[in-house]
Amino acid sequence: xxxxxxxxxxxxTSFLAAGTVAxxxxxxxGERDLISVGALLMALPLLAALAxxxxxxxxxxxxxxxxxxxxxxxxxxxxxxxxNISRLPxxxxxxxxxxxxxxxxxxxxVLNGIERDGVRELSYPLRSDLRGKFAVGPLEIRxxxxxxxxxxxxxxxxxxxFVVTPKVVALPRSVVAGSWMGHGDGTTRxxxxxxxxxxxxRAYRDGDELRRVHWRSTARYGELMVRRExxxxxxxxxxxxxxxxxxxxxxxxxxxxxxxVSAAASIxxxxxxxxxxxxxxxxxxxxxxAGLFEDVLLDSLSVIKPSRCRDLGAGTAALRGGNSGIxxxxxxxxxxxxxxxxxxxxxxxxxxxxLLLAVSxxxxxxxxxxxxxxxxxxxxxxxxxxxxxxxxxxVSQQQAGLAGRPAGRAAETAAAAGxxxxxxxxxxxxxxxxxxxxxxxxLAAFPVAPEHLHSTSNAxxxx
Numbered sequence: 001x002x003x004x005x006x007x008x009x010x011x012x013t014s015f016l017a018a019g020t021v022a023x024x025x026x027x028x029x030g031e032r033d034l035i036s037v038g039a040l041l042m043a044l045p046l047l048a049a050l051a052x053x054x055x056x057x058x059x060x061x062x063x064x065x066x067x068x069x070x071x072x073x074x075x076x077x078x079x080x081x082x083x084n085i086s087r088l089p090x091x092x093x094x095x096x097x098x099x100x101x102x103x104x105x106x107x108x109x110v111l112n113g114i115e116r117d118g119v120r121e122l123s124y125p126l127r128s129d130l131r132g133k134f135a136v137g138p139l140e141i142r143x144x145x146x147x148x149x150x151x152x153x154x155x156x157x158x159x160x161x162f163v164v165t166p167k168v169v170a171l172p173r174s175v176v177a178g179s180w181m182g183h184g185d186g187t188t189r190x191x192x193x194x195x196x197x198x199x200x201x202r203a204y205r206d207g208d209e210l211r212r213v214h215w216r217s218t219a220r221y222g223e224l225m226v227r228r229e230x231x232x233x234x235x236x237x238x239x240x241x242x243x244x245x246x247x248x249x250x251x252x253x254x255x256x257x258x259x260x261v262s263a264a265a266s267i268x269x270x271x272x273x274x275x276x277x278x279x280x281x282x283x284x285x286x287x288x289x290a291g292l293f294e295d296v297l298l299d300s301l302s303v304i305k306p307s308r309c310r311d312l313g314a315g316t317a318a319l320r321g322g323n324s325g326i327x328x329x330x331x332x333x334x335x336x337x338x339x340x341x342x343x344x345x346x347x348x349x350x351x352x353x354x355l356l357l358a359v360s361x362x363x364x365x366x367x368x369x370x371x372x373x374x375x376x377x378x379x380x381x382x383x384x385x386x387x388x389x390x391x392x393x394x395v396s397q398q399q400a401g402l403a404g405r406p407a408g409r410a411a412e413t414a415a416a417a418g419x420x421x422x423x424x425x426x427x428x429x430x431x432x433x434x435x436x437x438x439x440x441x442x443l444a445a446f447p448v449a450p451e452h453l454h455s456t457s458n459a460x461x462x463x
Contacts, residue, residue, distance in 0.1 A: 007052075012045035012149035019043075048145040052152040058086035059114075061139050061156045063097075065126065069163040069298065071265075072131050072253075076162065080122040080139065084114040094142040094151065095122065100134045103127065103162070128164045129253060131261070131302045135159045165298040166258070169266040171440045173274070201225040236325035237271045237278035239264055239297070240315050240342075244283050245306035247332030250362035256432070259362070260330045261301050263355060263436050267328055268297040270440075278325070283307060285314040311338055319345035327352040331416075333359045333409060339416035343423035352425045353443060356417055360409040361431040 008016065022038025025031070062081040070076045080097065084090055093111040107124035114120055128134070137159035142151040201217040204224035217225040241264045242248075248257040264280070271278055272294040280287040280297050284307055289296045312331075319327060327346055331354060334342070346352045417427045430439045 007049055007150050007152055008045055009144070009148055009151055011147070012048065015041050015045045015149060044147070045149040048147060048149040049152075052091075052143055052145050052150045057084070057088065057090050057143065059083065059090070059141065060085055061158065063137060063139070063158065063160045065136065065160055065162050068161070069165060069302075071165050071168050073129050073167060074127070076126045078124055078126055078136060078160075078162075082111075082114065082120045082122065082139075084116060084118050087116060089113055089115045089118075090143065092144040092148070094144060096140045096142075097124070098137055098140065099126070100136070102130050102132065103134055103136070126162060131164045131166050133299075133303050134162045134164065136162050163299060163302050165302045166262040166265040168269050168298075169262065169436045171266055171270040171437055201227055235276050237268070237276050238281060238319055238325045238327050239268050239271075239278055240281045240312075240319060240327065240329040240331075241301075241304075242283055242312065242315075242329070242331040242334075243304060243307045244309050244312075244332060246310065247334070247359065248306065248357075248362070249333075249359040250432075254362070254432075256332060256357050256359045256362040257306055259430075259432075259436075260332065260357060261304060263330050263430075265298060265301050266436055267330070267440070269294055271326070271328075272297070276326070281315050281318045283309045283312045283315045286318045312342055316341050316345040326350060329354045330357070331355070332357050333412065334416035335412060336415055336419065339419040343420050343425065346423060346425065352420075352423075354417075354420050354425045354427045355439065356413055356420075356427060356429045358410060358413055358429055358431040361433070 019038045019041030022041060023035050024038075026034030026036075026038055060083045062083075063078060065076055065078045067076055078097070080095075082095065090111075090113050092113060095109040095111060097107050099106050103126045107122075109122055111120055126136070138156045139158075140153060140155045142153050144151045201214040202225065204213070204226050209226075212226040214225045214227045241260060243257070243260075245257075248255060248260070250256050252258070268278060268280065272292075276293075278293045278297070280300055282304070287296070287300045289300065291299075327350065329342060329352070331342065334356065342354070413429060417429055420427045426443050428439050428442050430436075
């Protein structure tokens, strides 16, 4: 019965009910006029349903989202272009676009009708505080008759992808400068000290600048030779993101994992705007996708989730096996062994940056419950008091345990930072109250001379 009445509006259902009652009353009372009125009331919604279902309306829908990719918390706008490409004007139209719950409520529009070859432009805002990749659509159309008795639903098949990336923070440029980018004479000395052959002349190739021609070698070898003054890591960054669930703390958008994802997006975009190419690497290995570094990075980070890996083995192996580059690691809780593993991934004199998250500051300790009154040896506080022993204070025990865990994690983070610094890394520890831009600026306070880069690169390989 419900399926038979699915297309009828409240008005149409009322007409059917009134017509049915009128027909039954007319039969019982023997009133033909009342039967005729009832039959007319029943026929009107039925005829309207037949006309609406056989309507040959042909509509086209084009949806666009501007911009198609935004950081979390930033607004976007969806635009719909609904066109009547049939030869007949439409009746009353009820349009509703399908929008995921995270992006807001479903927009609904009432259109009095679209004339032949007519166009209607519709728009509505989109906004999400959660990163992700969402499918917007399809558009659902309900066609109503002129009397408002029947609504016939139709749906388009097109969907539009809307990407919400992690929050991207603008970072100061002072950190990436000078020898970090491979410029200047200091770079050449660093390459020579590290055993690189970049200062050895090579044969001229199409596209090389004439100012780099090494005339002495050209006269010696009898062919045009150029200087290789730039290190191999000049235009490349390797971005390692620690996604291990065991290495992070907190839940939701305020967790250390979400901070790490936002930091990776901000740093990657920062290097991309500086003209560097790069690759995203996680503890599960490199993220392989075609496209520009910035696009691949943001698309990947928009859907990345915590992993069940226990160490950074696959990620550090990718750092060692890939092309040389500026290494940037955003890591959660690191044990001494994992820190040595990460330190060993810096195989040459290239610069390396590490942001270590003090994950204990993202924790939210819970207050002890009534069950905490029972001590660990199975005796209650009352039992201890009856034996003449001083009953343990469950509140103080719980606070001591919660205080001990962050202290132990802080000491472990400090030890990991020391291991990385000994291997020539620039390390900064970040807690939940630290702004990413401020932490990035602090890295500029740790100048690393090219000679120091060479002396510590061997330590990183030995670690």
